[in-house]
Amino acid sequence: MSTKDKATVGEDQHGIESEDTETVGKPLLAAEKSRMTCRNVFVYYGEKMAIDNISLDIGKNEVLSMIGPSGCGKSTFLRCLNRMNDTIDICRVDGDIKLDNQDIYDQKLDVVPLRARVGMVFQKPNPFPKSIYDNIAYGPRIHGMVDSKTDTDEVVETSLKRAGLWEEVKDRLDAPGTGLSGGQQQRLCIARAIAVNPEVILMDEPCSALDPIATAKIEELIDELREEFTIAIVTHSMQQAARVSQRTAYFHMGKLIEVGKTNKIFTMPSHQLTEDYITGRFG
Amino acid sequence: MSSYWFGWRKAKVISGGDFQKLHSRLPYYGYMSALWSGLPALMILLLWLSFETTIVSSLVMSDLPPAYEGYSEQQKGLLLNDIKNLSEGRQTSGKKPELKILSDRYTQLKAIANMANIAVVLAIAIIGGVFASQKIKVETRARNNVEKIVKGLLIASSTIAIFTTIGIVLSVLFEAVRFFEKIPVVDFLFGLEWSPQTAIREDQVGSSGAFGIVPVLTGTLLISFIAMMVAVPIGLMSAIYLSEYAPKTFRSIAKPLLEVLAGVPTVVYGFFAALVVAPMIRDAGVTLGLDVSAESALAAGLVMGIMIIPFVSSLSDDVINAVPQAMRDGAYALGATRSETVRQVILPAALPGIVGGVLLAVSRAIGETMIVVMAAGLSANLTANPLEAVTTVTVQIVTLLVGDQEFDSAKTLAAFALGLTLFVVTLALNVLALYIVRKYREQYE
Numbered sequence: 001m002s003t004k005d006k007a008t009v010g011e012d013q014h015g016i017e018s019e020d021t022e023t024v025g026k027p028l029l030a031a032e033k034s035r036m037t038c039r040n041v042f043v044y045y046g047e048k049m050a051i052d053n054i055s056l057d058i059g060k061n062e063v064l065s066m067i068g069p070s071g072c073g074k075s076t077f078l079r080c081l082n083r084m085n086d087t088i089d090i091c092r093v094d095g096d097i098k099l100d101n102q103d104i105y106d107q108k109l110d111v112v113p114l115r116a117r118v119g120m121v122f123q124k125p126n127p128f129p130k131s132i133y134d135n136i137a138y139g140p141r142i143h144g145m146v147d148s149k150t151d152t153d154e155v156v157e158t159s160l161k162r163a164g165l166w167e168e169v170k171d172r173l174d175a176p177g178t179g180l181s182g183g184q185q186q187r188l189c190i191a192r193a194i195a196v197n198p199e200v201i202l203m204d205e206p207c208s209a210l211d212p213i214a215t216a217k218i219e220e221l222i223d224e225l226r227e228e229f230t231i232a233i234v235t236h237s238m239q240q241a242a243r244v245s246q247r248t249a250y251f252h253m254g255k256l257i258e259v260g261k262t263n264k265i266f267t268m269p270s271h272q273l274t275e276d277y278i279t280g281r282f283g
Numbered sequence: 284m285s286s287y288w289f290g291w292r293k294a295k296v297i298s299g300g301d302f303q304k305l306h307s308r309l310p311y312y313g314y315m316s317a318l319w320s321g322l323p324a325l326m327i328l329l330l331w332l333s334f335e336t337t338i339v340s341s342l343v344m345s346d347l348p349p350a351y352e353g354y355s356e357q358q359k360g361l362l363l364n365d366i367k368n369l370s371e372g373r374q375t376s377g378k379k380p381e382l383k384i385l386s387d388r389y390t391q392l393k394a395i396a397n398m399a400n401i402a403v404v405l406a407i408a409i410i411g412g413v414f415a416s417q418k419i420k421v422e423t424r425a426r427n428n429v430e431k432i433v434k435g436l437l438i439a440s441s442t443i444a445i446f447t448t449i450g451i452v453l454s455v456l457f458e459a460v461r462f463f464e465k466i467p468v469v470d471f472l473f474g475l476e477w478s479p480q481t482a483i484r485e486d487q488v489g490s491s492g493a494f495g496i497v498p499v500l501t502g503t504l505l506i507s508f509i510a511m512m513v514a515v516p517i518g519l520m521s522a523i524y525l526s527e528y529a530p531k532t533f534r535s536i537a538k539p540l541l542e543v544l545a546g547v548p549t550v551v552y553g554f555f556a557a558l559v560v561a562p563m564i565r566d567a568g569v570t571l572g573l574d575v576s577a578e579s580a581l582a583a584g585l586v587m588g589i590m591i592i593p594f595v596s597s598l599s600d601d602v603i604n605a606v607p608q609a610m611r612d613g614a615y616a617l618g619a620t621r622s623e624t625v626r627q628v629i630l631p632a633a634l635p636g637i638v639g640g641v642l643l644a645v646s647r648a649i650g651e652t653m654i655v656v657m658a659a660g661l662s663a664n665l666t667a668n669p670l671e672a673v674t675t676v677t678v679q680i681v682t683l684l685v686g687d688q689e690f691d692s693a694k695t696l697a698a699f700a701l702g703l704t705l706f707v708v709t710l711a712l713n714v715l716a717l718y719i720v721r722k723y724r725e726q727y728e
């Protein structure tokens with residue numbers, strides 16, 4: 001466990017610039033507490049390195065928020081966690097990423113069930129051009145989780161309820177999902193993701209296209225979902241990170257600079273770069 | 284040209300070197316005076332040219348020698364032709380001395396007219412230029428002036444296009460109406476027999492043929508249907524491959540290649556169908572013990588299908604590419620495989636657009652002539668058997684109008700009625716297609 005040692009040492013030497021390849025804070029968790037573990041992850045787009053040696057754990061039933069300036073690799077890192085980077089031809093991922101101690105980049109592992117276990121919600125709501133009902137039923141159907149109409153009805157209803165959308169749409173399940181408002185669409189996408197019963201939900205700036213009221217609803221929802229799921233959320237809003245997450249990770253130019261309890265990161269950042277970012281000196 | 288410089292100079296002078304005082308920038312004053320002198324002169328020139336011949340001719344004809352007094356209109360027309368030919372130095376039928384005099388007079392009048400024309404146009408150009416330069420003052424809004432004129436020109440051009448279309452439609456419509464005076468509409472639309480007999484003389488026996496459009500229309504639909512059976516699956520699948528599976532380099536080569544198919548002249552497809560495909564089908568038919576006629580709907584349909592593959596594939600490819608990446612990401616993130624994503628998410632999302640593209644291709648197939656003329660035959664069989672010879676609306680139009688025809692026989696007029704039918708069908712298809720495509724665009728706004 002040498003990585004862990006170094007990282008813990010890093011905390012004691014906080015703010016030392018020369019050591020900036022090391023992450024300050026506590027990126028790693030005890031084995032029984034963590035859901036996903038990432039060790040020495042590098043990501044390249046062609047020749048260009050986008051993620052530079054990141055080690056980070058995501059704990060069970062926690063919301064981990066990732067912040068950092070644009071282009072620092074937050075989305076790239078998030079997309080490693082459900083192998084969405086596979087869909088980009090020039091993208092190469094190195095390192096060791098495990099979900100419940102199972103290597104997700106294992107040759108033998110099929111990405112289809114993996115993506116059922118690690119769901120994802122995108123920046124722009126992207127409901128399929130199908131009915132609300134079919135949007136939710138799509139995932140369970142392709143994974144063979146439902147056989148009968150009653151099964152499907154049930155999954156659709158519970159998913160919409162868990163996403164807090166049921167009351168608003170229960171009378172028009174046949175209406176196209178694209179006809180909902182932005183905030184409703186995003187909750188539909190969340191419902192779609194939780195319909196396949198994932199363990200982890202990845203969210204990439206899920207509120208950046210929404211108005212404040214819709215945002216508040218989603219944040220509330222994230223807080224509720226934490227009881228059942230592990231959530232990793234990328235956000236540009238530090239207030240949002242502060243409101244919804246227990247741990248916060250600060251990324252800078254492909255490196256993980258600092259990780260820690262959210263309230264500590266925002267009140268007493270240890271690293272100079274983190275402090276500069278959250279006090280608004282750049283970003 | 285020169286009036287551009289006049290306007291420019293004038294503006295420069297009156298501004299006294301302080302361009303800030305001018306309302307618009309210098310070149311606009313130039314443009315303004317150029318347009319003022321150029322446009323009216325150009326219009327006069329055009330008017331003049333279109334009326335000159337008529338006026339000169341009527342002048343010549345008005346003082347015909349008494350010898351021609353009793354001539355009918357038609358004879359006079361011929362005479363005038365002779366005169367014109369003579370004055371242009373060409374041979375005429377029977378050289379009469381009076382004609383020589385007349386044609387001299389014609390030449391003379393023409394020369395005068397030309398001079399007058401040049402003089403008038405120049406005068407108007409100058410007047411226009413002077414008028415414009417009078418108008419140029421410090422506060423003249425030359426820019427707005429120029430903009431207005433340019434806008435007018437653009438409107439005029441688009442009006443020409445529109446009026447030409449309307450003109451064509453109307454002329455087809457009128458001729459078709461004349462046809463329907465001879466043949467009742469009901470007979471035309473629901474008649475099951477098509478045999479427009481050759482009627483050289485009006486009193487000839489059997490000059491009124493049968494003008495039932497049904498067999499012809501069936502032929503068109505049969506061939507178009509066969510063509511779509513070829514083009515839609517192949518075009519759609521190649522579009523899916525190109526947009527979802529193919530590596531970028533392959534796509535960049537294959538797409539233009541496929542579009543070359545659309546650039547092959549239809550005559551080439553025609554003889555390919557007639558000389559290669561049709562014999563192949565017949566041979567195959569013989570081995571299978573089927574009776575295949577030398578010209579078959581199948582041959583024409585197959586080749587036409589190949590011809591419209593690029594329409595389908597290119598349009599579908601565009602539509603599929605227009606499906607937002609987010610849609611694919613959404614499906615992949617749920618664990619859908621590539622083919623599931625294509626089938627269940629991308630195709631449904633792109634379907635309206637694809638349907639629109641296919642309808643456009645259908646209307647193209649219906650209007651296609653060359654291939655069918657060469658490969659499908661001329662006999663109007665009412666059949667659904669693709670191995671028989673059939674004929675199509677376009678082919679019949681061609682055969683009706685080829686050769687010497689009397690221009691108001693039912694036979695010739697039938698061509699206009701067919702044309703009108705074709706026009707209505709393709710127009711309806713196009714409107715439907717555009718409507719669907721537009722609907723589809725809105726979905727992703």
Ligand SMILES: Nc1ncnc2c1ncn2[C@@H]1O[C@H](COP(=O)(O)OP(=O)(O)O)[C@@H](O)[C@H]1O
Nearest residue numbers: 045050068069070071072073074075076077088
């Ligand atoms: N598909 C891609 N192809 C090439 N480079 C990419 C691609 N996606 C992201 N990058 C690059 O990777 C870096 C990290 O991007 P990203 O993860 O999107 O940052 P963030 O989400 O933090 O704004 C950026 O420099 C970006 O230019």
Ligand SMILES: [Mg+2]
Nearest residue numbers: 074075076204
């Ligand atoms: Mg991003």
